[in-house]
Amino acid sequence: MNPVDRLLQNNRRWAQKVQRQDPTFFKKLSRQQRPHYLWIGCSDSRVPANQITGLLPGDVFVHRNVANLVVHTDLNCLSVIQFAVDVLKVKHIIVCGHYGCGGVGAALRKDSLGLADNWIRHVQDVAHLHRDELSRLPTQNARLNRLAELNVTAQLINLCGTTVVQSAWKRRQPLSVHGWIYGIADGIIKDLGLSARGPGDLPAPGDRRLFPG
Secondary structure (H helix, E strand, O other): OOHHHHHHHHHHHHHHHHHHHOOOHHHHHHHOOOOOEEEEEEOOOOOOHHHHHOOOOOOEEEEEEOOOOOOOOOHHHHHHHHHHHHHOOOOEEEEEEEOOOHHHHHHHHOOOOOOHHHHHHHHHHHHHHOHHHHHOOOOHHHHHHHHHHHHHHHHHHHHHOOHHHHHHHHOOOOOEEEEEEEEOOOOEEEEEEEEEOOOOOOOOOOOHHHOOO
8 A cells, every 4th residue: 555545544544433432523523613723833744733732623723834934925824814813713823833943953054955945044034133142052952942932932023013913902802822832852832931912912022021041
């Protein structure tokens, strides 16, 4: 059996297992999706949003890209945010990075990957902004982990600055944003202590409280 056919076989087994456990599961799922969460995470195959948070299909709306970036010119990401906030009425948006991120590592090392270099440049900008702090860390792994955290913070700031989030807060729609990071080595999500429920909850962009370390 080739690898692709194996995926189809796995799918049938999974669907049959779920059906046995809850005969109404797929019927309920097909009616409407009502997630409370939007997850903006990395494309890394080791960081599946539903699985690491213990959520079922339909519980979380997901957008993933290399290095979990929120870029103001990325219409894909912005469209997902707009649909999640304005249509699905999610109550929480989570930006979740992870330690050992390949995209963050490539940015730190200034690797040349081809077309992806243009995307990774956004992380390099974060590294440049915090170059003094990163240079004081004793090991490359420590710098990589810290840059992964700093990148989540930077993307959270970008998220809060989008017209979608700003408009939701202006009309007093219940919406909170959170910055998390996931440890692949232990499976634990770390709350970076960055949450906002309105424009007044986050410090100004230059405030050191945004980048505790």
